[in-house]
Amino acid sequence: MSHPPVELHALSKTYRLGFFLSRQVRALENLDMVIEAGQVYGLLGPNGAGKSTTIKIVMNLVQPTDGTALLFGRAPTDTAARRQVGFVPENPAPYEYLTGREFVELAAHLGGVPRAEVRTRTLEVLESVGMARAADLQIRRYSKGMIQRVALAQAVVHRPPLLILDEPTSGLDPVGRRMVRDFILEERKRGTTVLFCTHIIPDVEALCDRVAVLVNGRRVREGRVADLLTGATPQVEMVIEGLSERQLRELGRTLDEVQALEARLRVRCSDAEAQQLLGQVLRAGGRVSSLEPARFTLEDLFLEALSEARQGAVGGEIL
Amino acid sequence: MIRSFLAIAYNGFREARRNRVTLVLAFFAGLLLLSSSLITDITVATFDRVLIDIGLGGMGIILVLLAVFLSTGLLAREIERRTIFMVVGKPVSRGLFLVARLAGNMLTLTILQVLMGALLLVEFRVLHTAITWPTLLAMGMLWLELLLLSSVGFLMSSFTGQMTSAFVTVSMFFVGHLSGDIYTFAQRSKNEALRALGKVVYYVLPNLERFNLRAQASYGLVVPAREWLASAVYGVAYSAVLIWLAVLAFRRRDFR
Numbered sequence: 001m002s003h004p005p006v007e008l009h010a011l012s013k014t015y016r017l018g019f020f021l022s023r024q025v026r027a028l029e030n031l032d033m034v035i036e037a038g039q040v041y042g043l044l045g046p047n048g049a050g051k052s053t054t055i056k057i058v059m060n061l062v063q064p065t066d067g068t069a070l071l072f073g074r075a076p077t078d079t080a081a082r083r084q085v086g087f088v089p090e091n092p093a094p095y096e097y098l099t100g101r102e103f104v105e106l107a108a109h110l111g112g113v114p115r116a117e118v119r120t121r122t123l124e125v126l127e128s129v130g131m132a133r134a135a136d137l138q139i140r141r142y143s144k145g146m147i148q149r150v151a152l153a154q155a156v157v158h159r160p161p162l163l164i165l166d167e168p169t170s171g172l173d174p175v176g177r178r179m180v181r182d183f184i185l186e187e188r189k190r191g192t193t194v195l196f197c198t199h200i201i202p203d204v205e206a207l208c209d210r211v212a213v214l215v216n217g218r219r220v221r222e223g224r225v226a227d228l229l230t231g232a233t234p235q236v237e238m239v240i241e242g243l244s245e246r247q248l249r250e251l252g253r254t255l256d257e258v259q260a261l262e263a264r265l266r267v268r269c270s271d272a273e274a275q276q277l278l279g280q281v282l283r284a285g286g287r288v289s290s291l292e293p294a295r296f297t298l299e300d301l302f303l304e305a306l307s308e309a310r311q312g313a314v315g316g317e318i319l
Numbered sequence: 320m321i322r323s324f325l326a327i328a329y330n331g332f333r334e335a336r337r338n339r340v341t342l343v344l345a346f347f348a349g350l351l352l353l354s355s356s357l358i359t360d361i362t363v364a365t366f367d368r369v370l371i372d373i374g375l376g377g378m379g380i381i382l383v384l385l386a387v388f389l390s391t392g393l394l395a396r397e398i399e400r401r402t403i404f405m406v407v408g409k410p411v412s413r414g415l416f417l418v419a420r421l422a423g424n425m426l427t428l429t430i431l432q433v434l435m436g437a438l439l440l441v442e443f444r445v446l447h448t449a450i451t452w453p454t455l456l457a458m459g460m461l462w463l464e465l466l467l468l469s470s471v472g473f474l475m476s477s478f479t480g481q482m483t484s485a486f487v488t489v490s491m492f493f494v495g496h497l498s499g500d501i502y503t504f505a506q507r508s509k510n511e512a513l514r515a516l517g518k519v520v521y522y523v524l525p526n527l528e529r530f531n532l533r534a535q536a537s538y539g540l541v542v543p544a545r546e547w548l549a550s551a552v553y554g555v556a557y558s559a560v561l562i563w564l565a566v567l568a569f570r571r572r573d574f575r
Contacts, residue, residue: 015575059408061574083410093401095330097337109326110409154405 003073005084005162005193006035006058011067013053013217027053028217030067035195035210037161040188042204042225043197044302045214051197052090054214055166058195059087071162083112086155090166092147096140100131100150103139104157111158125153129183145176152183156192163187165196169203181206201299211298213305220305228301236274237294240265243286251280268294323411324419331423332430335389348381348435353442367448368537374439375454375533379461382432383492386465389424390472391484394569403574414566421473421562428465432458449539456547457536463554464530468492470561471525477569494520495527525557 013028028050035041043051056062057069060076074081094103101122108118126135129149139147148168155163165184169177177200184194184207198204204211205225213221221228235256240248245260248267253276257268269277274291281288358373394417397403406416436458443450471491475484494501498521505517529550535542 015573056574059404061404061407063571063573079410079412082408085408087405087408089401089404089408091401092405094405095334095402097334098330102333106326106330107405107409110323110406110411112322112410115322151405 002037003070004034004036005072006033006041006195007068007070007073008033008054008058009068009070011054011057011069012065013050013057013062014065026217028057028064031214031217031219033212033219033222035193037193038188038191039209040184040194040207041196042208042211043195043214044199044201044204044211044298045197046199046306048216049214050217051199051214052166053217055164055195055197059085059089059164083158084160084162086158086160086163088148088151088155088163088165088168090170092151094139094147094150094154097138099136099138100126100142100146100153101135103150104154107154108157111160113158121157122153125157126150128156128186129153130179145172145179148172148176148180152180156187161192163192163194163196165194167198168196169198169200177203201297201302205298213302215306221301225298228298234271235268235294236271237266237268237290237292238274238278238288239290240267240281241287241289243281243284247284247286248281251277251284253277253280264289320415323409324415324422327406327411327416327419328422328426331393331420332426335424335427345431345434348378348431349438366446370443370446370448371454372533372537374442375457375461375536378432378435378439378458379464379533382428382435382461382465383468385431386424386428386468387472387485387488387492389427390421390469391476391488392481393420393424394473394476395481395484398574407574413570417473417477417566417569418562421469424469424473425466428469429462432462432465451536451539453532453539453541454536456542457532460530460532460547460550460554463551464527466558467495467525467527467530467554467561470558470565474561474565474568477565478572491525492527495525496531498524498526499528526553529553 008031011028011031011033012026015025015027017023017025027048031050031054033054043054045051053062057064058071058076060082069076071078071081072084076082095106098106104122104126105118108122109115113121123132123135126132129152131146131149131153134142134146139150142150152168155165163184165180168180168184172180181203184196187194188207194207196207208225210223211221211225211228212219239261241264243265245258245265248255248258248265253269253273255267255269255273255277257266259266267277271293278288278291358369394403397406397420407413440450442448443454468488468491472484472488475487502517502521505514505520508514508517532542532547534540
């Protein structure tokens with residue numbers, strides 16, 4: 001029986017901090033997650049939500065306090081399981097005294113690429129990320145974007161069926177971000193499963209089949225991106241002129257958002273409320289200059305989940 | 320597994336080779352060895368003895384400093400610069416990574432020691448000083464001392480930062496060379512606790528004087544094979560225990 005590339009069951013992590021390890025920070029709590037083969041799965045969350053901790057547990061960089069993480073049905077401590085994974089950490093730091101080519105060759109040796117193929121495979125992946133010309137420069141001379149490209153090259157040199165990327169577009173310019181996106185899409189075409197975490201919402205919208213939103217170490221939303229967006233209550237956005245915000249509120253309708261602009265009000269409400277509101281506004285002497293369905297974005301979903309899960313707290317829960 | 324081991328070990332050597340500090344120390348070693356010949360100009364009757372003593376002593380100091388610097392800084396730098404994320408995430412066990420890194424370290428020290436030793440022997444030949452077995456043996460025993468100190472450095476840096484690791488390793492170097500004296504002084508004390516402490520220091524901490532054969536080399540005294548073989552076994556076994564402890568500590572470590 002083939003196992004899913006990633007399975008997490010009741011995964012928890014509490015960090016112990018301070019000189020006497022007496023302070024505890026709960027970074028992750030009871031996280032369940034299954035990533036099926038061929039999916040591009042996004043972990044979305046604000047800073048300190050537990051995204052990187054999840055990835056580090058999966059990559060055997062951090063030990064879980066409780067629960068189980070499995071890679072293709074095996075523990076992450078099993079080197080045979082990690083052989084099937086390509087990993088790019090957040091702000092990757094390859095050995096800067098090596099050249100790009102030497103670093104990717106090192107990764108190829110560690111990844112078990114047959115000795116005879118190391119050289120050709122290295123050149124092939126460096127070419128695919130646009131680094132062939134700079135391959136023989138020492139990494140200390142590379143820009144951040146070039147380092148990210150080399151990091152991606154070393155992750156795929158042994159052709160793993162699973163790619164794990166921690167904040168792959170963080171800190172990159174638009175060209176770099178586009179390159180990473182194209183790279184992920186290319187890997188998806190090849191059938192590679194991709195797990196990546198980010199707080200950049202357009203990346204998730206553009207790339208992911210499924211997404212999990214983490215807040216304070218807990219999963220607050222999970223599902224197919226399309227389902228999460230279409231499942232939300234349809235909303236309408238209208239622009240009203242000739243009424244003050246107080247007058248509008250006195251109409252007694254349930255409004256999700258009211259924004260006072262110069263002599264205008266931008267209102268967001270549910271589709272059902274909009275029907276009633278429209279008539280009331282006209283009867284009260286106001287004018288509706290614009291009325292259009294509001295597209296519920298992943299950003300809305302993210303902010304909604306965030307405000308439900310916490311009241312302005314940042315980072316893991318301090319115990 | 321062997322391929323991964325060799326790749327990491329060779330990479331460690333490559334890092335040291337491209338590290339300017341290593342080159343500076345190697346250059347300094349050359350200067351020191353040459354200066355020993357100038358110092359011997361002012362000696363008359365003990366020319367050979369002074370030459371051997373200064374040559375071996377200079378080589379020892381430089382290599383010990385380098386061993387402390389490399390062994391205590393290596394893991395700390397990997398963790399601080401987060402380069403370790405890129406390697407520990409590979410299909411390589413943490414134990415193998417650690418031992419391979421130590422092997423790379425020892426490869427660097429060995430190559431430097433061979434080069435420095437060759438330089439010293441050329442100097443002996445030029446200055447008509449006999450190259451004796453005790454001199455070669457003293458160089459070999461120095462290598463074991465470097466292995467043991469590097470193991471101490473690795474053990475410390477497997478769970479703590481570079482400053483602490485360096486402090487403990489340097490302290491271990493001094494205590495290790497003075498443990499015999501500490502034991503003798505402690506046994507003269509009337510305080511029972513102090514005598515017990517002296518015993519603990521002597522038996523638990525490494526006795527680095529076992530690897531110091533400089534005096535025998537200077538005087539051309541032959542060390543019985545049983546004695547130096549026992550010291551070699553002691554050095555390798557002690558280092559193996561330290562490396563095993565380092566692997567245990569390193570396996571449990573979180574890299575945040």
